[in-house]
Amino acid sequence: MKYEHVERKMPISLKESIVRQPWCSALRTSGESLEEILTLPTHLAELYLHLSSDEKRTLRLVLSTFGCLPFTGERLEKEAVLQMSGAQVSLGLWGLRRYGVIVAFRKSWGEQLYTLPEDAFAGWQSLVFPAVRLTEQSNVDVLSDLSDHMADMDEGVPSNPRGLAQQLFHCMVNCSRQSELSLTSKGTLHKKQLQKITEHVSLPARIVTQSGLTYAFTDVYDEPAALMLELGMRMGFLYKNEAGNRFLFHHRHFKRWIQSSYEHQQAQLYRIWRQALIPAPVWLEHGIAFMERATVLQWYSLSELLQAVRSCYSIGHKPMDEETLRQELMTAWIRPLSTFRFVELAENQEGQLWFRWLITPMLRSGELSDSLNELAVRTDPSLYVQPDFEVLLPPNASLRLEWGVAAFADLQNTDLVRTYRLTKESFQRALDHGLRSSDVIQVLRDHAYYEIPEQVIITLQQWEEQKDKLYLTDVTLLRCQTNEVAEALLRNEKCRNLLGERMGETNFIISRAHIKHLTKCLEAMGFHPNQSAIPNFLSDEEPEIPLWNEPQLGLCYSKDTIQLYEIDPYLPRREDLYPDMKQIPMSWIKELRDYHASTRKDMIRKAIEWKSVLQLRKEGRDCFIIPRMLREDRTGWILEGWEEYEEVAWTSEDWKEMKLILPGINDGSVREKEETLGEL
Template sequence: MKVAELAARMPRELRARMERETVYAPWLRRGMTLEELWTDKVVMETVYNRLGAAEREVLHAVVRRAACEPFDAGALERALPGHLSGAEARAGLAGLLRRGLVFAFRKTWGEHTYLLPSDGFAMWQDVLFPGLPEGLGQGALFADADGLGGSGVGLGGELFGVLAAAAQQGLKLTKHGTLHKKQIAKLAEGIRFEPGRLAGAGLKYAYGDTYPLELAVLLDLALRLGLLVQGDEELILRTEGLQSWLALPGAEQDRVLYGLWQGLALPGGAPLQHAVRLLEKVPEGVWFPAEAVISVLQDNGLAGGGESAAELAERLRGQWVAPLTAFGWLEEGRTPAGLTVYRWTAQPWEGGGEAMPDTEEGQFMVQPDFDILVPPDVSQAVRWELACLSDLASADHVSLYKLSRQSVRRALEHGRTADEICSFLRAHAMYGLPENVEHTLQQWAKPFGRTRFVQAVLLRCADKETAEAVAKLPGAGRYLVESAGAKDFIVEAGELKGFSALLEKAGFMAGLPQGSGEEEQRRYPKLEPASAQDARSVWASLEAAGSDKGLIYSRHSVACFQMEGSVPETPDLYPRLGEIPAGWLRDYRTYHSSTRREMVEKAIELKTALQLRLKGTDVKLVPRKMQETRGTWSVTGYGTEPGEGAAGGSRVSEEIRLLEGEWQEMKLILPGINDKF
């Protein structure tokens, strides 16, 4: 989940608490929002520099070992180095929660799970691991690789095909809530993803035994984008969203689609999530092998310890790289030595930004043989109208559409006229509309409309007297089109509810017919011209609203949990603080053997640390266990001398074991209460 999604779910009191954090005050006074602060690298670097040592250690552990995966307190403690106590882990996590760097959710049984936002993770990887190479430094080694070819129209083009089919023929649902088998087969036939490329993503989705994976992905994206909405009997095309979506430049469509795909299919486990982020640092056009990405992770301690480099590389290829090649964002290639390599053909996460200027719209070529050649720079808004009046014959870098009598008839049935069709073709044809094509189009369209079927509604009266009474009702004339015999009237179909109310008021009770069709006849939407800038403005609001009503199931249940509305303050970390003698926290001195034992036991119970004077040196001890030893007792744990470690914490020593009398002064340390020593 991204920062924006999490912020939208934040309870008001939680947001107010975070806005009171002193570190955010300068930027909030300038008018920035918390959402902007949490994804601003410069701001977060400043925040990081003001975190306490335990907070830094916890943040490092979360980014390194959890990444975007939900985690609980136990998993966090296991991910931390041994010298950090459980109490320090709780205090450090509480500090991150108070600043909104991590969010807490309450499970149905009361326990908590925690989450680092996905875009926050990407930003923190840059802040905490600046040594990760920008471009892997491998590009020159594979300059002689040969690409294996493109992948058709890409994800945006495949989605366009499903939307066009929805407009042309509708997407009627069965009583089970799925599309009909024939329509599924027809839609699947038009999808050009290379078979098997999406299988490695491991997606689970509704109606998995009915929909092919590739079609399920496209329907899911259309639903999440709000371009299709679920009706009672069909999937309905939303014209407003469609118009803004198709007017967006392709790069910005890619940005939105890439973000959705990340939310659906980001690989599980921190190593591959680090790999996904690292891939985004490879410049466009530079060849790289998956193994090189894993090697960089290993060099930086981010590959984990559970899998070999070969296993991680194979998972990276199957779960993430292969789908991106299917979507046209990555190209696969081979080196002369037979090594499989990849390169970005586009960097979809960048989009193009709000400041991206509108570019000159491409034009297609209408051939005398009724073929239409469509270069890649022709906008989807133009292709939309083309799909209404012609048939797609092939989709590739240059697509081919064909005009036919049947395709023109379809356009006429969807409300176009012959003049509109010719005007559209002339306006967007690079070399004009061939005379023979225009003449033929006019001839094909000429018979249309001379005769037509009209859906009519018949009002049948019981007898002639009733019919005469109905005809004389005040206001009935506006509903009655004409008589159809002595007892029947043809009624305006779109006015049935009003006419029914009038009849009921007059003492008649005429039930509405089944499927009376007050809905308008489906039409292939005719889109109004819109600039890319206008589309960006409209789409920004639609995108912010978002939708989670897709077919694909989330890998995590955290989205179903309630966000915790409060953050733990320091006293909340120690609910029985009043039972601890104040002297144990305040006085650094020698204690009686029995008191020493009690203090060690309390430290183990609270998972916290002790400050000890050992051989003239102050040492922090995180006790793990006590045991009886030859008439006395000993304590085993991690001993640490003051100093700076890799994450800004203390310098770590090896695990130590001390007998009861081996240290002099001591004090109990509670992070946030008396953690200075």
């Protein structure tokens, strides 16, 4: 869950309590939003200076144990048992909630869940683990390409050499050519239609589920088809009509996407893929964050990445061994990125694996929006026209140009050099959509490296002449009840321009493109045309679906389940951690003293109840114990607990003076000791 979604759900009182804090109010006055304050690395660095020792340790524990996955207070205490008392964890969590770093949600039955919003994870990772970095390697031994090896691992399926955007393009072109994308009563595409639109999709059979995703209609859609439909819906290229019985193709959104550079097209798809996996297992969250800070086109060692991940998530966990982590990371994350051509993999002479980004993985929203206008109409040479009517598009040819070529030619080959063939049928299809031979010839001339073969030009002109001799077209017939009504329509200037050829005295042929405007004009004149008889053009108009801002619902089930719950606005007071504190003697928390055995047991029981700490002086040394239990038998009683990650079991005679330490109340000596020990 991102902070922008948290802020929408956050109660006003809780938001105001955050922004009123001195460190935050100064940034608010400079115009920063709460989302920016709690996610931008520069602001997080400022906030980190204000965190207490318990808050820093709790944040570190959350980052290393849960990442952005929801957790309960009990789970967090359990993970911290060797290093922090329950009261320290509660106090740290309370402080992080007060700052807005951690957000609390409450289920309908009352259980409380906490989460670290995902868009702050990378920033906090760099602050909490500042020493962990990936090293850019400028001088690497000769690397060998792993494309063939990766294809063998992916059930023998070769990945498209241009990547995911190219495959999505081919799929969406096929969608745009269908007369309709009707859905079954179950809500899925028909099998034959599905085969048509995924004809040029080449992806591993388990590309979705091996990354930890699940999706609807698994009995109908295989994983490559499901991924294409998911991307199409998330990008806003496919949407359902009002009746919900068919998919429609959103031409404006698709054409807007193909205006940008290929790297930006790939980067947009990367964002959708990444978002689908979040929140991810903590080791994958760390791996993603480390990789996204890497420089584009620079090589990095996979072994170093694995070491970085293990150093960040081993606290509170039994660390995964390197080979298991390698397999998990490769399967769920790196292999799909390689298949999609977001990253490139290679190995050196020693057999070590390396990776590098082929795209800029996390573009800011402004950069992503600005890129949509970065490609002006270009006429650089970028295709070849062969005498046999083949049109070859080299790797540098844009999807924008390819969309133009696909309008009048059929795809033959999807390699780096895409091959299209001009046929009479493909050219007739272009004519049906309003293109002329002169339009097709002009596109080819504008972008061809060499002169277009003369026989190609002549043939296209002949095909158009044959087409113009006879053709069918879709029109609507407007019937007027009387001749007087027809004449009234002709006298209306706005209406007259929308009327087509008059048939007899009372009928007009209406172009499909004029239906909407003519209907409004007739209604303004006081007429009400029979809506049931008008083709359903209006309801199928392309809606204003926001691009890349609010993702559309797709086939994949969201892993972000915490968004289903409401934010818990109640923030307890610090004193609530220790109920009935006034009932204990103040000497217990003020000074080290030697107590009677019965008092010692009372202090231990109270420390266990409040999940606090005991300060015991043993042989002149101060020890800070997290008590676990007080065990009594015939020979006496024993205090069991932990001291600096080690389990202890002491009898009453093992120490002299003692003191009850309440984090947040009298734990100054504990904090001083922690600071001398340094970061864990």
